[in-house]
Amino acid sequence: METVKPRRVIINADDFGWSEGVTEGILRAAREGILTSTTVAANMPAAERAVRRLGEAPHLGVGVHLNVSQGSPLSEAGRALAGPDGRMNRTAGAVLAASLRPCLLAAMEAEFDAQIRWALDHGLAVTHLDSHRHAHGFPPIFARVVRLARRYNIPFVRWYGERLGRGWPAGPAKQRRVRRVLNGFSRVNALLGGGLRGTVGTWGVEHTGRIDTAWLIRAAEAAPPGAIEIMTHPGLGDDLDAAATRLRESRREELAALCDPAVRDAFDKQRIERIHYGRLHHAE
Numbered sequence: 001m002e003t004v005k006p007r008r009v010i011i012n013a014d015d016f017g018w019s020e021g022v023t024e025g026i027l028r029a030a031r032e033g034i035l036t037s038t039t040v041a042a043n044m045p046a047a048e049r050a051v052r053r054l055g056e057a058p059h060l061g062v063g064v065h066l067n068v069s070q071g072s073p074l075s076e077a078g079r080a081l082a083g084p085d086g087r088m089n090r091t092a093g094a095v096l097a098a099s100l101r102p103c104l105l106a107a108m109e110a111e112f113d114a115q116i117r118w119a120l121d122h123g124l125a126v127t128h129l130d131s132h133r134h135a136h137g138f139p140p141i142f143a144r145v146v147r148l149a150r151r152y153n154i155p156f157v158r159w160y161g162e163r164l165g166r167g168w169p170a171g172p173a174k175q176r177r178v179r180r181v182l183n184g185f186s187r188v189n190a191l192l193g194g195g196l197r198g199t200v201g202t203w204g205v206e207h208t209g210r211i212d213t214a215w216l217i218r219a220a221e222a223a224p225p226g227a228i229e230i231m232t233h234p235g236l237g238d239d240l241d242a243a244a245t246r247l248r249e250s251r252r253e254e255l256a257a258l259c260d261p262a263v264r265d266a267f268d269k270q271r272i273e274r275i276h277y278g279r280l281h282h283a284e
Contacts, residue, residue: 005225008273010199010280011258012037012158013232014065014130017047025235025255030057033259034216034267035234037276039065039130042115043074051122061276063128063154064119066112066145068135069095074118078111080104092133092178099140108135109144116152127277128198130158130231134205137182139189146193156277157193158229160186161201165222171206179206198280200224204231209250213257220266227280234258 013026016038023046029035038060040047044067054060068081069090081088081104090098098104119126129149130136136145137160149157160182170176182205190197203219204211211232219230235251257263267274 007223007225008227008275009223010037010229010276011035011274012229013234014039015233016040017050018044019046021236021238023050025251027053027056029234029255029258030060034264034274035258036274037061039063040119041065041067042118043067043071061127061278062124064116064126065130065132066115066136067132068108068111069132073111075111075114077107080107095135096138099138105140112148116148126154128156129154134182137185139185139192142189143192146196149196156198157196158202159197159199162203162205175206175208199227199229202229202231211254211257213260213263216257216263217266220270220272223272
């Protein structure tokens, strides 16, 4: 008789160190809510101070949020990805288009390498890798990220695959397209680096910026056997430039939801273990 796998959920906050307000929100969600994991944006201005504050949430697993879309590059090669002002400024589509040029794909790998080394040099036990604007979901970039993960003995890379089933509210049309594209890419990526897959998939893509208490309670009820990641973006958005991100007010809403006792009760009622990637086994 086949044993049913236990249900385990990694609740990750992207963008640690993006700004002081984002950092504060993530730490609060870890201390007061159900957040178990985060990924540091090593090239962003508040990253240094964010890492120094990790003692406020010692149970938090920490990965690296690879970023060639925004901020200043850390590497010399990464300058090829920046504009005249020395900053990277690329949409997700522009990152994918750039990755089709071998010289820029090599620059991305070098910049990712520098961001990983920054995290390691700051004493982080890196649990996993993910990326800003889902860059690593695109197979040519994914192959480079897999190579870096293996070079630095990082055991996991965020695995896309969001299949929520019936009854969920539809997300915005653009996000539905993003979900479908990433799900398709994941089938290709399985041939490139399946050994770094630790979860069934990642939820929160279609509803980025729209995760609230009701969504998290539904996720607890619908979580499949094995492990999934729930991607979130909590924070205090007051210090974010509206021209640079649409995720401002939604960060406060997600923070409130992650700290809602009703959400914690829902996960407890379903007997779902909340973990980070450092407590995960391969091929869950």
